[in-house]
Amino acid sequence: MTTPRGIAPTIASLFRGGVPLWIKAYDGSEAGALDQPYGLEIATERALSYLMTAPGDLGLARAYVAGDLVLHGAHPGDPYEAFRLLKDHTGFRTPRPAEAIAIVRELGVSHLVPPPPPPQEHMPAWRHRMEGLRAMAKWGRHSQERDADAIHHHYDVSNRFYEMVLGPSMTYTCAVYPTDDATLEEAQEHKYDLVCRKLDLQPGQRLLDLGCGWGGMVRHAAKHYGVKALGVTLSREQATWAQQRIKEERLDDVAEVRFSDYRDIPETGFDAVSSIGLTEHIGVANYPAYFGFVRDRLKPYGRLLNHCITRHDNADRSTGAFIDRYVFPDGELIGSGTIVRAIEDAGLEVQHHENFRTHYARTLAGWCRNLEDNWDECVAETDEGTARVWGLYMAGSRIAFERNEIQLHHVLATKTVDGESGYPLRHEFGV
Known part of the structure; x- marks a missing residue:
């Protein structure tokens, strides 16, 4: 095969199945779908080096985040x-x-000499030591120190940045849209209320919210359902923001958010446990211990609501280099069937199972609109590379939800004792 002359035709020839956009390069060459409104400009030699030393999505992501690969038309x-x-x-x-x-x-x-990765890439010391050693890659995963490092990378970007992207709810999990024309904020409020109803929260009960983020569930449950709620997060920035908001809303006597690993929570006897967006971070191998922990924190007949991004099947596969290094270090996804089995194996009885895949595509579209609308402020608050990472990952995730490559599931379970679950003949949490 004769190699095309010029940078753009040569790179275009490597795209599997052809390149659906146009490509132009700093040497003046061009290739691809030149009639498309969207295109990629290989603007620097460093961009070419990224593409040659990490062919595929990682090299493209590095060049794009660094600003050396310019996206046109979007x-x-x-x-x-x-x-x-x-x-x-x-x-x-x-x-x-x-x-x-x-x-x-x-x-x-x-150009075969790899440039240093952009600073947004997560490559701590333990990863350097273990890079390339696939057999050892899972050793030591999800220790408390390593989990804290991974959570810090993603969630401690900037509270102001998150306010601009997520909106007033400060909720970084899938919303539930009650109607086609509901706003993002209305859908987030509806999600929290649905979780409260699924847990059948009653005044005076105790709720434990694992991976509580900025405290949205804790505050909603305490304010609207009269429970005493405890939330825990590994993000110091989240905990600080949540604690301040709890004071502002005068919920100090009924709501608490701790900067803590969930494994360090000593209290037991909770009427309900909500886990909204945490399971993705704990590792599939740790499901037995995690759901065993939840079981041991619940009262008899208590309820668990597990809200988690899942795969469309139960195959064990990696999340991909870009997601692992730039977005969710050590994140692991699996099908909802694996989660249901782990919950049941821990001795809890699954009562209800629901998929919100299309709702997450809508949620991500809303976050992307917020990022675009607040772009200059978001860049000023962090940096352009970080903002590019977020736009890339949220748009890509939206596509994956739309295509049913990933899903979002609620699994509701009870701590059933001697055959008694406390669950009604039919659930009563409505739409």
């Missing part, structure tokens, strides 16, 4: 339309040896 805060075209084409094909040699000659051997 706003970086909401690049959904462009990425929808590109989504299935980011994996580069492997050229045959003779073709690979020709490509290297065309693009230059000097």
